[in-house]
Amino acid sequence: MSTSPPLPRFLLDHGANIAAVNSDGDVPLDIAEADAMETVLRAEIARRGVDVEAAKREEEEVMLRDARQWLNAGKITDENHPKTGASALHVAAAKGYIEVMRLLLQAGYEANVQDRDGWTPLHAAAHWGVEEACRLLAEHLCDMEALNNMGQRPSDLADEDTFALLEELQRKQHDLRSKKEAHLKQAVIDTSMDQQPSYSSKHRR
Known part of the structure; x- marks a missing residue:
């Protein structure tokens, strides 16, 4: 059974841009505070082959x-x-x-x-x-x-x-x-x- 945070997983599954850059030049991974969130984002970046x-x-x-x-x-x-x-x-x-x-x-x-x-x-x-x-x-x-x-x-x-x-x-x-x-x-x-x-x-x- 998946232990991924439900909301981020839902957003990612529905096309959320994992490499979106905010006004500070950060992507979601840069500002992720929870370990579980960081794990999900890193795994998704690797799966998609995204060059952050x-x-x-x-x-x-x-x-x-x-x-x-x-x-x-x-x-x-x-x-x-x-x-x-x-x-x-x-x-x-x-x-x-x-x-x-x-x-x-x-x-x-x-x-x-x-x-x-x-x-x-x-x-x-x-x-x-x-x-x-x-x-x-x-x-x-x-x-x-x-x-x-x-x-x-x-x-x-x-x-x-x-x-x-x-x-x-x-x-x-x-x-x-x-x-x-x-x-x-x-x-x-x-x-x-x-x-x-x-x-x-x-x-x-």
Whole structure:
């Protein structure tokens, strides 16, 4: 007589995806707490011949393919999640798909795009503690003071370590903006001087 937990066994027998990946990048086996549950899942994975690591990489690989297509086409055709309004950049920032983020930003993706809760990709990266994503977004001059629908900044959602990083990135971003503004002002001055009319040293008779 089978000693498998009845509900998981029922779900598996009726087509449940044993390699489904949640928002943390975990499959059911990763978060199984009971020994009996883990045994059932391991046996089912072996029986089906499922490559769990490949399943975990699948979403990122699909997003990489899409991002490359958008970059090459010069047009982004992303569709936000129908329920949450999350964009591809939100997903990549939350899950640490850094190469996907690089391609999306290179393709011209709006760094401050908001989902239905008003979260920007930086909110997502800060909340999940994805520090490399925070750095990349800051380098692309995202709005680090953006407020979500609850009036929260990205730093309000961060843990202690990520909060410290965001403060550092904001200082660097401020310095970078100041240097760019100074450079732009100097360029305007130089252009203005170049356009001044030149007069002949000879006097008219």
